Amino acid sequence: MSSYEARFKVWRGDEQGGDLRDFAVEVNEGEVVLDIVHRIQATQAPDLAVRWNCKAGKCGSCSAEINGRPRLMCMTRMSVFDPAETVTITPLRAFPVVRDLVTDVGFNYQKAREVPAFVPPAGLGPGEYRMFQEDVDRSQEFRKCIECFLCQDTCHVVRDHEENKRAFAGPRFLMRVAELDMHPLDEAAETGLDRGRAAQDEHGLGYCNITKCCTEVCPEGIKITDNALIPLKERAVDRKYDPLVWLGSKIGRRTP
Template identity: 80%
Template sequence: MTERRELRIWRGEGGEGAFASYLVEAEDGEVVLDLVHRLQATQAPDLAVRWNCKAGKCGSCSAEVNGRPRLLCMTRLSALPPDQPVVLTPLRAFPSVRDLVTDVGFNYAKAREVPAFVPPPGLAPGEYRMQQEDVARSQEFRKCIECFLCQDTCHAVRDHEENLAAFAGPRFLMRVAELDLHPLDAAAETGLDRARSAQEVHGLGYCNITKCCTEVCPEHIRITDNALIPLKERAADRKYDPLVWLGAKIGLRSGKTTP
């Protein structure tokens, strides 16, 4: 069945602009990105929007639909109120470039600040061996498609520009947690305590575990429960637990603890 849906889209450049309304034909089973493509083909060829795979795996078409961070290609029209306009705006946490496109360079800068995996000494690539349980613990985090919806919805990034220099955001704190959980990561042997670094360098303390990042993740990664909260616990242990501190001092324990 064909119907006409109203799209209200933010149009503008560099943060300056206004909403424009369009009536677009819609078919059963379509997603918001289908309407955006039809709009570009019929009425607004100059509309700027990022997209690539249209399969929910590249993270390119991130935007806000009716005020909620979503992937345009995974948001079905049937899930939105049929008697109301579909309101599309760019990700609010990042600088506007044009229309629905934002500058997400902040995220790539934060990615470079996270030290990479440190290979274990004495083992060559291909010789690494891990228990399946350990693989499973970090495999969840590897599902991240870097859509940056979690970064956009995190109020510490979204509402407090003054935090940006000191706070990496949930996506990259999750990366720190993944490496800290990795049984073969030898960062501690180089003097790098990843949990302490999360607190002192990447701003873990700015996170107050509201779980908003988990709620918008299209891959259903339990960012808060499985990454941020355990990372907070390990950071607190290493900083305040006297037994952990003493063990590290006398060399009985490495910087890692079991979460």
Template identity: 85%
Template sequence: MTTYDARFRIWRGDADGGDLRDFTVEVHDGEVVLDVVHRLQATQAPDLAVRWNCKAGKCGSCSAEVNGRPRLMCMTRMSVFDRAETVVITPLRAFPVVRDLVTDVSFNYRKALEVPAFVPPQGVGPGEYRMQQVDVDRSQEFRKCIECFLCQDTCHVVRDHEENKEAFAGPRFLMRVAELDMHPLDAAAAAGLDRRRTAQEEHGLGYCNITKCCTEVCPEGIRITDNALIPLKERAADRKYDPLVWLGNRILRRRPDTE
């Protein structure tokens, strides 16, 4: 097995501040960044805080920024870096640091709670749901999300503007709204819930300017912008600005007064 010594620069600190520290760590062929971080913990920095779980790219726990790009450390092979370069690992910039590479991502769980759940259709029991395969495939793409929150981290609306967090759910949860709005069995409208209106007025859909940075960092290859955010924007715009929809809403509002 071929080995070599790689230079790493890793952010060490906590909520009160910190800095980048230099390390030289042995690397073996075929290893990923998380392997090297574990070796660093075992040999030089046993107190290095890093979050991880499955080491298979399915739990989303080991999110960090490697050479400035949001990545899963367990899915980033050392072979993508030149052996002479220094690999810089820093915590997710969009979220508060807890310690070292661990950040407080509770913002995302709060936003998840703000998205109303799937509303089952009336009169349809468990096991009786029927959908076209194309609708299943559409929803299945979005459900591949492992909630690594790399899309949330790279979205400049969240990343560069702390003040936006209150009004903006971020691409991961706007994708969830889009999935439910596309679902042919979701009975939200019958329950009085307008998902397109809430996407615009409560989840900050208008803040998204479709730069596709969220799609670029998604480790599951979900086309967040093209298949979720843009279609949701189009439907929300139709609902809000289409003159026929506006006229229909006016007629429906006036009807009780004329009877």
């Protein structure tokens, strides 16, 4: 089928409220949902608000919910839908609506600022860091994040409980804490910062019940739950309850 007319329902409105509007749009072979949204803008609703940038799945701007599932519009091919079905596009549910498909994701930038930065080793300059390749590879997985915030949107702790947002950083930023906590060159502990304790006490690690919904929607295929959140939970519990780990934390390092 080279082209056909598809039925769409697109949410229109603002912070005061809105509803789904019906559109009949031509779909051509090889197109993605973002193509259709642009066609709706060009032919039927020029004031339709949508956020996008690269159209290559690398900027994370065009996040939305398509048939109820958080996705990138530029990476969701129309071929995955039955031509007879109605495709529904709505804004990310976890964040306040600005207008139409655009949401205010400022919550995520606030949480990013709350995560203390990498603490470099004392006495080492740029280009002097040395790490095992396996440590580089482990950290590199998390650095693939494009900050589309689909994981934040689908996490029910954020999505269904507005009151949790103050105390819970969400999977994207707990993953950042985990990355720094396992980084062999991070010397946060030397400054008195226990990243595991901070994850538990300040970033709400205990709220996460590892349902893996964040991993399921990640467009970069990052194993957020298995490789970041679960190991971080294990280390946090060890530091708090394992007597040998606790004792080891009280013994200072010998300095040459």
